[in-house]
Amino acid sequence: xxxxxxxxxxxxxxxxxxxxxxxxxxxxxxxxxxxxxxxxxxxxxxxxxxxxxxxxxxxxxxxxxxxxxxxxxxxxxxxxxxxxxxxxxxxxxxxxxxxxxxxxxxxxxxxxxxxxxxxxxxxxxxxxxxxxxxxxxxxxxxxxxxxxxxxxxxxxxxxxxxxxxxxxxxxxxxxx
Numbered sequence: 737x738x739x740x741x742x743x744x745x746x747x748x749x750x751x752x753x754x755x756x757x758x759x760x761x762x763x764x765x766x767x768x769x770x771x772x773x774x775x776x777x778x779x780x781x782x783x784x785x786x787x788x789x790x791x792x793x794x795x796x797x798x799x800x801x802x803x804x805x806x807x808x809x810x811x812x813x814x815x816x817x818x819x820x821x822x823x824x825x826x827x828x829x830x831x832x833x834x835x836x837x838x839x840x841x842x843x844x845x846x847x848x849x850x851x852x853x854x855x856x857x858x859x860x861x862x863x864x865x866x867x868x869x870x871x872x873x874x875x876x877x878x879x880x881x882x883x884x885x886x887x888x889x890x891x892x893x894x895x896x897x898x899x900x901x902x903x904x905x906x907x908x909x910x911x912x
Contacts, residue, residue, distance in 0.1 A: 799901055
């Protein structure tokens with residue numbers, strides 16, 4: 737099978753601290769700069785899930801999401817592995833720590849537009865260790881939601897104008 741532009745040279749159109757815009761033949765796309773990747777956490781607390789809500793500039797509004805964070809984005813986190821990043825981000829964003837972790841694999845965020853990938857890590861045996869809410873530069877609201885109530889709760893968020901991150905489909909899939 738031949739894919740048009742697969743062998744065309746990659747051209748960097750623009751590069752910033754966090755992303756790089758590229759072109760290969762007729763395709764334009766973005767990737768994380770400096771090889772940065774992401775860790776996404778699926779925090780399950782018994783029959784509940786812990787989600788975060790925060791303002792996202794590219795969307796222009798608030799988004800309900802699984803907690804997540806960049807791997808190796810800061811100099812002092814260079815060389816960090818996905819599990820270490822996930823442990824740090826779970827406490828920082830939600831105020832929970834997890835005793836059990838499962839690596840669920842690497843996934844692509846939006847393969848037609850970005851080269852970004854993320855490692856999905858399932859966190860269980862949760863313990864509340866702090867308030868969460870993110871760093872001083874973030875405005876994160878933590879939501880602990882019963883899995884059985886997730887579909888109507890997602891509908892409530894949508895009705896309030898909160899966008900829903902596609903990764904929440906990992907929890908809604910069987911109910912759609």
